[in-house]
Amino acid sequence: MAQADREIVENALSPDMVEEVWTGNYDKVLPVALQQFEISAILPAIFYMFRYGHRRGPGEFLATYGPRTGTPARKRRQTTVDRIAAKLAETDELTGFDGEVEKAVLGDLLLCFCLENVRHGLGRDKQVQRVAPTHYMTSWIDLPRNVSDLRYVPEMIVAMLANRRTGDYVTKSETTDRAVHFSVANGYEDNVLLRAFSQGLTHRGDVRADLASDRFDDRHEAVGLDQLLTIRLALQLGAAPTKLRAPRQGPDAHRISNQRPIAEVAGRRFSDDIRRFVRSYADSAPRQVFVDMLESCITIGLTTIVTSTVDVLSRWAAAGSVPARETQHPAPLFVDCSNGADRRLRLRAEQSTDDLMRRLERIPVILMALRLLDYEARSRPRIKREEVATRPYATAWLNLLGDLVHHRHAEAQRVAFAIEDKAEKLAEKVADQDDVAGVLLGDADDQRHAVWRLAGGLMALKGAGDFQKKFIGMVDSILAVGRPNGLADKRTTTRGSGPGTRRRREVRALVFTDSVLDYLAHLHLLPGPKGGADANIVSFLDFLREDYGFHVDTAPPGMTISNEVLGRNRAALERRLRDLGLLIGVNDAERMKRLTPRFEAAGGI
Secondary structure, eight states, rough: OOOHHHHHHHHHHHHHHHHHSSSSSOOTTTSSSOOOOOGGGGHHHHHHHHHHSSOOOOHHHHHHHHSSSHHHHHHHOOBBBBHHHHHHHTTSSSSSSSSSHHHHHHHHHHHHHHHHEEGGGGGGTBBBBEOOSGGGGGGGSOOOOSSGGGHHHHHHHHHHHHHHHSSSBOOOTTTTEEEEESSSSSSTBBBHHHHHTTTEEOOOOOOOOOTEEEETTOOOOOOOOHHHHHHHHHHTTTTOOBBOOOGOOOOTTOOOOOOOOSSSHHHHHHHHHHHHHHHHTTTOOOOHHHHHHHHHHHHHHHHHHHHHHHHHHHHHHHHHOOOOOOGOOOEEEEEEEETTTTTHHHHHHHHHHHHHHHHHTTTHHHHHHHHHHHHHHHHHHHHHOOOOSSSSSOOHHHHHHHHHHHHHHHTTHHHHHHHHHHHHHHHHHHHTOOOHHHHHOOTOOOOOOOOHHHHHHHHHHHHHHHHHOOOOOHHHHHHHTSSTOOOOOEEEEESSSSEEEEEEEEEEEEEEHHHHHHHHHHHTSSSSSTSOOOHHHHHHHHHHHHOOOEEESSSSTTTTOOHHHHHHHHHHHHHHHHHTTTTEESSSSSEEEOOOOOOOOSSOO
């Protein structure tokens, strides 16, 4: 929005109100910034927060491996794999890399296993942007430079896994609580995720306060080359980064919010899945395969959380209440099991994903309405006295806001009058903008609550298209579009009925990459709360559909797909499972086609 338009809105409402509602986020629904991020950079930030119990601040990566002079931006651009390799070659811990050829080999190893360039670029002369989660010591490396670039996704995951039932922030775990699988600020022995990535580590002194307490035992033989390079890379920094200090965000900026997504069922399933998977396969799966499957786990978990949240918001907008837990489900989506090789399957998967993207179009207005209601509700003394909890789950608070919209609360009429007054004031200010004023004033027969008109008008002024672009960027990030361990693929198409009407647009299709299939099959084979899983292919297909909304041999509700196409999709899935060594069958009977793991699961899930 232009600065002039914002000033108009501030004059009609108030600067304080605009400051709060003029954003795309609403953390009580989904505690992340709705923007693009890099999912491969999530795990190192999670390691740090679990280890120290606060958000990561600045570290020594740029000072250690970057040039000595120049602006910060120039230093970042010049911090390349070549420069990092030359610095490591000077250390006593890595010998035999003195020559130019040897340094080039070291640089290639770093780029292959440990580091990633900006925009996934190739070459040793590009700016380094991310570190691969090969080992716990990646938590010492402050890449990306600002933890906020990860859009609060690591914080949300830590809050879900730590599972604090009370409190506004994730606090240090009690060491006596043996039921805590994801212990916070107690070292790496008491946290299943940190323990899986801490091979060869020891510590000295205060495990929480001393940022240099972690040490590597050189006698340890169970670390691979990728892990060893990461350890050497990190130890040159001297210590882990300090905790975040952000004066503009207040004194609690370093603390980890205990806010969870409103899609409670999807969040709890994700937490349970990652716990079971890490405890079962961390020691048996090869490190690089395990990391790929773990990132696929995160991709699938975040996808179901977001699609479930979209469903919750749509139903809240209609009924004014958050759906009961037993009725919360991820969006049903058709998955192309041929990974794009079969055109007919790809087109059906694109059609299914298009339906989801159309549902996303209304989300900006719903979120704006929630922010407006939130602002008004928090200014009412009577509502304040109710002391409705918003953390860890804001279900009761959203139900209260819904009661205000549907006039089921004592303060509903006053809130409605206040919002109606603001809508009319803004309509007067933008009288020359007919489209916006029309939305704000509404039709004569429009009986909707004024909050929907004000929300629609504000989004028209702000530019719903810009928000939509950022939101889709977040969705693409969560799906890990086009990545080897991702859940979706994307292509650009040109459609139209003739010259001058054709336009280019992006279409997405859910696909099962090899890493995703590997993860889902191994997860399904683990014992659940009710005992061991049924390993036959029919049970696996039911598991995909019921737990994650992934349709393979059935059409999602509201979508028509021929039995012939569904059969081809199932055949493609079975063929790929066999190729990966995950499916065996003694005959054509469906119940005799059984999944088999490639890696042995540990006991005591």
